Amino acid sequence: MKLSVIVPVYNEEKTISTILNKLIDVRAVKEIIVVDDGSVDKSVAKIKRIKSNKIKLISKKNGGKGSAVRKGLESVTGDYVLIQDADLEYDPRDIEALIDPIKRGRVDIVYGSRFLGPHSNLLFWHRLGNHFLNMVINILYNTTLSDMETCYKLMPTKVLKDLKLESNSFDMEPEITCKLLKKGVKIFEVPISYVGRDFDEGKKITWRDGIDALKVIVGMKLLP
Numbered sequence: 001m002k003l004s005v006i007v008p009v010y011n012e013e014k015t016i017s018t019i020l021n022k023l024i025d026v027r028a029v030k031e032i033i034v035v036d037d038g039s040v041d042k043s044v045a046k047i048k049r050i051k052s053n054k055i056k057l058i059s060k061k062n063g064g065k066g067s068a069v070r071k072g073l074e075s076v077t078g079d080y081v082l083i084q085d086a087d088l089e090y091d092p093r094d095i096e097a098l099i100d101p102i103k104r105g106r107v108d109i110v111y112g113s114r115f116l117g118p119h120s121n122l123l124f125w126h127r128l129g130n131h132f133l134n135m136v137i138n139i140l141y142n143t144t145l146s147d148m149e150t151c152y153k154l155m156p157t158k159v160l161k162d163l164k165l166e167s168n169s170f171d172m173e174p175e176i177t178c179k180l181l182k183k184g185v186k187i188f189e190v191p192i193s194y195v196g197r198d199f200d201e202g203k204k205i206t207w208r209d210g211i212d213a214l215k216v217i218v219g220m221k222l223l224p
Contacts, residue, residue: 001079001099001103002030003082004077004078004080005095006083008037010086017049019087020032022093033058034055034058035072036057036060037061043086045047060123073165079156081154082095083153091192091193091195094117097191098152109159109180110188111145111152111189112151112190115147116190116191121152133210133213137174138181141178141221148177171212171216172212175220178216
């Protein structure tokens with residue numbers, strides 16, 4: 001398996017160096033596509049200081065996480081792909097846990113579930129929102145996912161490209177999940193660790209993103 005990781009970045013100067021060095025240390029990660037989404041802090045400067053032949057930096061105007069992932073996907077050369085947020089909420093050491101069931105030939109698509117594994121206390125309204133959105137997806141698409149919003153979605157690159165993503169922001173996550181489920185794809189979940197951050201630490205997702213996610217979930221179900 002050649003695994004490529006797409007890292008969308010927007011104003012993450014405090015964490016970007018740490019997360020990239022952690023990714024470099026993961027043996028299974030062969031390619032790191034860093035997409036700067038119009039950062040106005042020192043993120044790009046810090047990325048350029050890291051010397052690794054695994055890293056490819058792409059810069060674009062600010063357009064949101066979804067647009068950054070689509071841009072990065074154009075440059076992916078690995079046969080499998082994973083998205084990694086630029087903060088420290090997700091630990092790259094958990095990537096091996098996602099790869100294992102694929103290597104054993106059991107599944108093709110693996111999600112890392114924050115709610116099946118050890119995690120820090122979450123913001124109450126974010127947890128409630130996640131629970132509600134998962135429930136809606138499970139009801140409408142007849143499934144039992146525990147964490148459809150997870151950043152850690154590992155799948156063949158061709159599968160992700162064939163989804164022809166359109167979302168520009170965080171609503172990319174339900175778009176991916178809904179399109180996979182509509183294709184009849186079975187998603188395998190494994191527990192991962194998660195250390196959520198607060199807004200004063202740089203967290204960007206808000207209740208408005210939850211509304212957008214709900215619109216995607218319902219809208220995708222209504223499409224033929």
